[in-house]
Amino acid sequence: MSGQDPALLRRLLRAKDRMDAASHEDWPVERLASVSGVSEAHFARSFKDAFGVPPHRYLLTRRIERAKALLRDTDQPIIDIMMETGWQSLGTFGRVFRDITGESPTELRAREQASAHALAHVPHCFVSAAHRPNLKSAVSEKRRQEAADKKDPDSN
Numbered sequence: 178m179s180g181q182d183p184a185l186l187r188r189l190l191r192a193k194d195r196m197d198a199a200s201h202e203d204w205p206v207e208r209l210a211s212v213s214g215v216s217e218a219h220f221a222r223s224f225k226d227a228f229g230v231p232p233h234r235y236l237l238t239r240r241i242e243r244a245k246a247l248l249r250d251t252d253q254p255i256i257d258i259m260m261e262t263g264w265q266s267l268g269t270f271g272r273v274f275r276d277i278t279g280e281s282p283t284e285l286r287a288r289e290q291a292s293a294h295a296l297a298h299v300p301h302c303f304v305s306a307a308h309r310p311n312l313k314s315a316v317s318e319k320r321r322q323e324a325a326d327k328k329d330p331d332s333n
Contacts, residue, residue: 181227188213189227192220193235200239201263206232240264241277248282249289255282 181189192209209232210220224232240262247258256267264270274282 181223185215185223186227188215189220189224192224192232193228196232196236197239200236200243201261203263204232204236237273238277241274244270244274244282245278245285248286255286258282 192212195212196204196209206217206221209224210217213220215223221232224235228235230238244258244262247253247261248255251258253261259267259270262270271281274285278285280288
C-alpha cells in the first residue's frame with residue numbers, strides 16, 4: 178500500500194468507505210471506479226494492490242461481518258438477515274458465509290448464543306476486549322520495529 182500515490186489511495190479509500198457505509202447495496206466495479214474517479218481496470222488493480230483483496234471480495238467480507246453481528250445480536254430470521262445484508266439468494270449467502278467463516282449461519286448463531294450464556298458472568302469490558310481486533314500490536318509493534326531498524330540497521 179505504501180508504494181501507491183497518496184492521491185490515488187485517498188480515492189480508493191473514498192470507494193472503500195462508501196462500500197463500508199452501504200455494504201447492502203450493489204457495488205459493481207463501474208460504480209466504484211466512478212466514485213474514485215479512475216478507470217475500471219485501474220481501480221480494480223489498484224484496490225487489490227492497496228488492500229490485498231479485490232473489491233468484490235472485500236464487499237462480500239463486509240456483508241458477512243454484518244450478518245455475523247446480526248446473527249449474534251438479534252433473533253431475526255436468517256432470511257431477513259440475508260436480505261438486510263444485500264444478498265439475493267439464500268443458497269449463495271449460505272455458501273459464501275460458510276466459505277468465509279467455516280460454518281453455516283445456523284451453526285454460528287447456535288455457537289454464539291451458547292458462548293453468550295457462558296460469558297454472562299464475565300465482565301463486559303473483558304468480553305469487549307477479547308472481541309476487539311488486535312490493532313494495537315499491528316500498529317505499535319510495527320512502529321517500534323521501524324524505530325529499532327533505524328537505530329541499529331545491522332541488527333537484521
